[in-house]
Amino acid sequence: MSRNIYWCTTVAVLLGNSFSALAADDADPQSVGAQIQQLKQNNKELEQRLQQVEITATQAQTRSSAAPSNVNSFNPAVAMILSGTYEQLQQDPAIPATGFAMNANNTGYVHGFSLQESELSISANIDPQFSGVGTFSLAPEGGINVENAYVQTSALGNGLNLKFGRFFSGLGYLNEQHSHVWDFADQPLVYRVLWDNQYADDGMQLKWLAPTDIFVEIGGEVGRGLNYPGTNQNKNGAGAGVLFAHIGDDIGIEQSWRAGVSLQQTRRIDAVSYNVPDLPGTPGGVSNSFSGDSRTVGLDFVWKYSPNGNIRERYLKVQSEYFRQYQNGTLTYDITGSITPGAYSNTQSGWYLQSVYQFMPTWRTGLRYDRLDPGTASVGASIAGDVISDYAYHPSRLTWMTDYNPSEFTRIRLQLAHDESRQGLTDNQVFVQYIMSLGAHGAHQY
Amino acid sequence: METKQREVSAKANPRLGEGYAVAKNILYTSLLLLLSGNVHAALNVFACEPEWAALTQQLAGDKASIYTATGPLQDPHQVQARPSLIAKARNAQLLVCTGAELEIGWMPVVLRESGNSNIQPGSNGYFEAAQYVTMLEVPSRLDRADGDVHAAGNPHIQTDARNFLPVAEALSKRLIQLDPANAAYYQQQLTSFNQKWRTAIAGWEKQAAPLRGVSIIAHHKGFPYLNDWLGLKQVAELEPKPGMEPSAAYLGQVLGELQQHPARMVIRAAYQNERPSEWIAERAHIPAVTLPFTVGGTPQATNLFTMFDDTIQRLLAGLK
Numbered sequence: 076m077s078r079n080i081y082w083c084t085t086v087a088v089l090l091g092n093s094f095s096a097l098a099a100d101d102a103d104p105q106s107v108g109a110q111i112q113q114l115k116q117n118n119k120e121l122e123q124r125l126q127q128v129e130i131t132a133t134q135a136q137t138r139s140s141a142a143p144s145n146v147n148s149f150n151p152a153v154a155m156i157l158s159g160t161y162e163q164l165q166q167d168p169a170i171p172a173t174g175f176a177m178n179a180n181n182t183g184y185v186h187g188f189s190l191q192e193s194e195l196s197i198s199a200n201i202d203p204q205f206s207g208v209g210t211f212s213l214a215p216e217g218g219i220n221v222e223n224a225y226v227q228t229s230a231l232g233n234g235l236n237l238k239f240g241r242f243f244s245g246l247g248y249l250n251e252q253h254s255h256v257w258d259f260a261d262q263p264l265v266y267r268v269l270w271d272n273q274y275a276d277d278g279m280q281l282k283w284l285a286p287t288d289i290f291v292e293i294g295g296e297v298g299r300g301l302n303y304p305g306t307n308q309n310k311n312g313a314g315a316g317v318l319f320a321h322i323g324d325d326i327g328i329e330q331s332w333r334a335g336v337s338l339q340q341t342r343r344i345d346a347v348s349y350n351v352p353d354l355p356g357t358p359g360g361v362s363n364s365f366s367g368d369s370r371t372v373g374l375d376f377v378w379k380y381s382p383n384g385n386i387r388e389r390y391l392k393v394q395s396e397y398f399r400q401y402q403n404g405t406l407t408y409d410i411t412g413s414i415t416p417g418a419y420s421n422t423q424s425g426w427y428l429q430s431v432y433q434f435m436p437t438w439r440t441g442l443r444y445d446r447l448d449p450g451t452a453s454v455g456a457s458i459a460g461d462v463i464s465d466y467a468y469h470p471s472r473l474t475w476m477t478d479y480n481p482s483e484f485t486r487i488r489l490q491l492a493h494d495e496s497r498q499g500l501t502d503n504q505v506f507v508q509y510i511m512s513l514g515a516h517g518a519h520q521y
Numbered sequence: 522m523e524t525k526q527r528e529v530s531a532k533a534n535p536r537l538g539e540g541y542a543v544a545k546n547i548l549y550t551s552l553l554l555l556l557s558g559n560v561h562a563a564l565n566v567f568a569c570e571p572e573w574a575a576l577t578q579q580l581a582g583d584k585a586s587i588y589t590a591t592g593p594l595q596d597p598h599q600v601q602a603r604p605s606l607i608a609k610a611r612n613a614q615l616l617v618c619t620g621a622e623l624e625i626g627w628m629p630v631v632l633r634e635s636g637n638s639n640i641q642p643g644s645n646g647y648f649e650a651a652q653y654v655t656m657l658e659v660p661s662r663l664d665r666a667d668g669d670v671h672a673a674g675n676p677h678i679q680t681d682a683r684n685f686l687p688v689a690e691a692l693s694k695r696l697i698q699l700d701p702a703n704a705a706y707y708q709q710q711l712t713s714f715n716q717k718w719r720t721a722i723a724g725w726e727k728q729a730a731p732l733r734g735v736s737i738i739a740h741h742k743g744f745p746y747l748n749d750w751l752g753l754k755q756v757a758e759l760e761p762k763p764g765m766e767p768s769a770a771y772l773g774q775v776l777g778e779l780q781q782h783p784a785r786m787v788i789r790a791a792y793q794n795e796r797p798s799e800w801i802a803e804r805a806h807i808p809a810v811t812l813p814f815t816v817g818g819t820p821q822a823t824n825l826f827t828m829f830d831d832t833i834q835r836l837l838a839g840l841k
Contacts, residue, residue: 203643206633227633229632229633229635229636229637229638229641230638231636231638232636232637232638232639233636234611234635234636234637235636236633236634236636282636283636284607284608284611284634284635284636285611286611286612287608288608288609288612289604289605289608290604290605290607290608291608321604322604323603323604323605323608324604324605324608325603325605328592328595331601331603331604331605332604333604379601379603383592383594383595383792384591384592384594384595385592385594385595385596385792386595386596386599386600386601387595387596387598387599387792388596388794436766436794437766481765481766482668482669482764482765483599483626483669483764484665513665516622516625516626518602518625518626518627518628518629518630519601519602519626519627519630520602520630521601521602521603521604521630
C-alpha cells in the first residue's frame with residue numbers, strides 16, 4: 076500500500092520536473108541532452124531516497140536481533156510445575172506389595188482430591204565452564220525438599236560430562252526423568268520397591284560419550300548412599316556406586332532406540348522396616364532391622380517410532396526395564412521384642428513393559444504391565460522359624476491411561492489401574508491428574 | 522584439531538583363508554566406525570535444519586561433511602534429543618542452526634549431553650542464522666497466553682530468499698575462521714553463490730509479481746518473511762495461537778471471517794497436518810497450497826534454488 080503511494084509520488088514529481096525542464100529550453104538540443112542527464116540523476120536520487128524511506132519504514136516495525144537467543148538474560152530460567160490429582164482407591168495405599176515389606180513403599184497415593192508436589196526449578200549458566208540446576212519440590216502439607224541441586228560442566232570436552240551435587244542417577248531409562256514427564260501418574264512397581272520411585276544421591280557423576288557415529292555412553296557415579304537401597308552413611312569414602320552404559324541410534328528417519336545396562340552397589344546399615352509379616356502371624360507384623368550389602372543390575376530399552384519422524388503429529392513409544400536386586404547380610408527379627416539376629420540373603424526382581432501412542436497431536440494413550448518377584452530368601456537357622464522366606468506370590472498390575480495436551484505446557488490425564496500387587500487385595504484405581512508447567516521452556520530428554 | 526586421514530586397506534592377503542579376510546574386513550569396518558569421528562579430514566558440520574545444510578553445502582562444497590538433524594517433514598519446534606543427535610553433536614566442529622529459540626525444546630539437551638566444548642553457545646563452532654537477519658514479529662510482550670511465541674521474533678527466516686545473503690556471508694566467515702587453510706575456496710564459493718543467488722532473487726521477484734497484495738490464510742505463523750518479501754497479505758491463521766492445534770470451533774470462526782475478508786488460498790508448510798487447510802479450502806472454495814518450507818519439503822524442492830522455484834510455482838498455481 077505505502078509502496079504504491081511512494082511510486083505514485085515519484086512518477087508525479089518526475090513528470091512535473093521533466094515538463095518544466097522541457098518547456099524552458101526546448102530549442103537547444105545540447106541542453107536537452109544535459110537535461111536528460113539531469114533527469115536521470117534526479118531519478119536516481121529519488122529512487123535512493125525512496126529506498127531509504129522504505130528501509131526506515133521496515134526498521135520501524137522490526138528490530139535487528141543482535142544478541143544470541145538465550146533462555147535467560149542473566150536471570151536464571153525459572154520454571155514451576157503445578158500438579159494435582161483426584162484418586163479413587165479401593166485399598167489402603169500404605170499396604171506394601173506382597174513380599175516387599177522391607178523395601179521402599181512410597182506410593183504417593185492419597186484418597187480423593189489432593190495437591191501433588193509443586194516443583195520449582197531454577198537453572199542457569201554459572202560461568203563459561205559451569206551450569207547449575209536446582210529443583211525444589213514443595214510438599215502440599217508444607218516443607219521443601221531439595222530434589223536436585225547440581226552443577227554440570229562439559230568444558231572438559233572430549234565427550235566428558237561432569238556433574239556434582241544431588242541428582243537423579245543415570246541408571247535405567249526412567250530414573251532421570253522428572254515426575255512431570257512420566258507417561259503415567261505413578262512409577263512402575265519395580266521402581267517403587269527397588270529405587271523408592273527414583274534413585275537420587277549426593278555425589279558426583281562422570282559420563283563419557285564415545286566419538287562414534289552411533290551413541291555409546293558410559294558413566295559412573297559415586298555418592299553418599301543417601302537413599303534406598305542404601306542408608307544414609309555418616310562415614311568417609313563413598314557409600315554407593317553406580318555404573319551404566321547406554322547405546323542408541325536411529326533406524327532411518329522414523330525410528331530411534333536406546334538400550335542400557337546399569338549396576339548399583341551400596342550398603343544398608345540398621346535399616347528398620349515396620350509392619351513386616353512373619354511366620355508366627357503376629358497381628359500387624361513386626362519391626363525388623365537389616366544390615367548388609369545391596370547390589371542391583373538393570374537392563375533398559377526404549378524404541379520410538381513416528382511417521383516421517385514428525386513427533387508433533389503421531390508417535391509410538393515402547394519401553395521396558397528389568398531390575399534385579401541382591402541383598403546379603405544380617406537380619407534382626409522383631410527389634411522391639413525377641414531381637415533375634417540371623418543371616419539373610421535374597422534376590423528380588425521386577426520388570427515392566429509399557430507403550431504410549433500419540434494418535435493425534437493433542438491426545439495420547441498408553442498401556443503398562445508391571446510384575447515383581449519377591450524371591451526366595453535364604454534365612455539363617457536362628458530366624459528360620461520367624462522370617463517368611465518364600466511368599467509364593469508375584470505382584471502385578473495393569474494400567475491404562477489417556478491424556479489430553481492442548482499445549483506443550485498442559486497435560487490432563489485419566490488413568491485406570493487394576494492392581495494385584497497385594498495378595499488378596501485387588502485394587503481398581505482411578506486417577507485424574509493435571510500437570511501444568513509455567514515459566515521457562517524446558518528442553519526434554521529423550 | 523585436524524587428524525591425519527588414516528589409510529585403511531581392507532584388502533585381504535590372497536594366501537590366507539576367506540574366513541580370515543571376512544574377519545579382517547569386519548575388524549576394519551568396526552574400527553572405521555569407531556574412529557569415523559576422527560578420520561574425516563572435512564569439517565564436521567551439524568545442521569539443525571535442511572535449509573542450513575543446503576546453504577553450508579553451497580558454501581563449503583566437499584570441504585565439509587554435513588549432518589542434518591531434522592527432516593523436511595518434521596516440525597522443527599518439536600524434535601527429541603535423540604541419542605543419534607547427541608552422538609553427531611559430539612563430533613561436530615560447527616553447528617548451524619536457525620536460533621531465535623526455534624530449537625529450544627531439544628538443542629540445549631543435545632549440546633549439554635554432547636560433551637563437546639567446541640560447539641557451545643558463544644564459541645566459534647556455534648552459528649545461529651537468525652542473528653544475521655532483520656527479525657519480524659518481535660513480540661512487544663511475552664506471555665504464554667499468546668501461545669508459543671519466541672522472544673527474539675519469528676524464527677522462520679528461511680522463507681525470504683533475501684535472508685540467505687547476510688547469512689551466507691556470516692557463515693562463510695565462520696567457515697574461514699574454523700578452516701583457514703581453505704579460505705580462498707570458501708571465498709570463491711561465497712562470491713559465486715552471491716552472484717547466482719542475486720540473479721535468482723531477481724528472477725523470483727519477477728515471477729512472483731502477480732502475488733503482490735494477494736490475500737492468504739496460513740496454517741501456522743510460519744510465513745511472515747515470505748509475505749514480507751513477495752507482498753502476500755495474510756488475513757488469518759488456522760492455529761488459534763501459535764503452536765496450538767486448530768480446533769473445529771476455531772476453524773468455523775475463520776471460515777466466518779472469510780466472508781468479510783476473502784482470501785485467495787490457504788497455505789501450509791509440508792510438515793503440517795493437511796486436514797485443517799483442506800477443511801477450509803473445501804468450504805471456502807479456495808485452493809489449499811502446500812509449500813516446501815525447507816529443502817526436501819516437496820519432491821521438487823531438491824536444493825535451495827529449486828525450493829524457491831517450487832514455492833513460487835505453487836503459489837502462482839494457487840492463483841489460478
